[in-house]
Amino acid sequence: xxxxxxxxxxxxxxxxxxxxxxxxxxxxxxxxxxxxxxxxxxxxxxxxxxxxxxxxxxxxxxxxxxxxxxxxxxxxxxxxxxxxxxxxxxxxxxxxxxxxxxxxxxxxxxxxxxxxxxxxxxxxxxxxxxxx
Numbered sequence: 001x002x003x004x005x006x007x008x009x010x011x012x013x014x015x016x017x018x019x020x021x022x023x024x025x026x027x028x029x030x031x032x033x034x035x036x037x038x039x040x041x042x043x044x045x046x047x048x049x050x051x052x053x054x055x056x057x058x059x060x061x062x063x064x065x066x067x068x069x070x071x072x073x074x075x076x077x078x079x080x081x082x083x084x085x086x087x088x089x090x091x092x093x094x095x096x097x098x099x100x101x102x103x104x105x106x107x108x109x110x111x112x113x114x115x116x117x118x119x120x121x122x123x124x125x126x127x128x129x130x131x132x
Contacts, residue, residue, distance in 0.1 A: 011102040015080035018058035044099040
């Protein structure tokens with residue numbers, strides 16, 4: 001059986017009102033989605049189960065934005081405007097954390113996997129074989 005080492009990462013928004021912890025593999029694999037909102041914000045998705053995510057502070061600073069199907073709950077800091085995590089359409093029972101908002105994680109240390117939203121069905125089929 002293959003054992004994946006789990007680490008706890010801390011992160012937050014730009015102004016620091018939002019702070020969270022996330023339990024994820026020591027070697028991070030993230031998705032780079034080309035949909036309009038992800039492309040425009042540079043969001044790199046670290047998708048985790050809800051049990052792996054803990055919002056430590058800032059619930060009162062959260063603002064929600066929904067568009068298109070309304071399934072995704074885009075959450076961002078109402079003070080600085082940074083979206084450091086949200087509830088994705090692809091994993092409504094979990095969270096997608098922006099790897100760029102994790103403390104001390106270098107982009108060069110990330111394994112970035114493209115996610116083609118224009119062929120969402122095929123991209124989701126590839127993800128289905130993975131366990132977030």
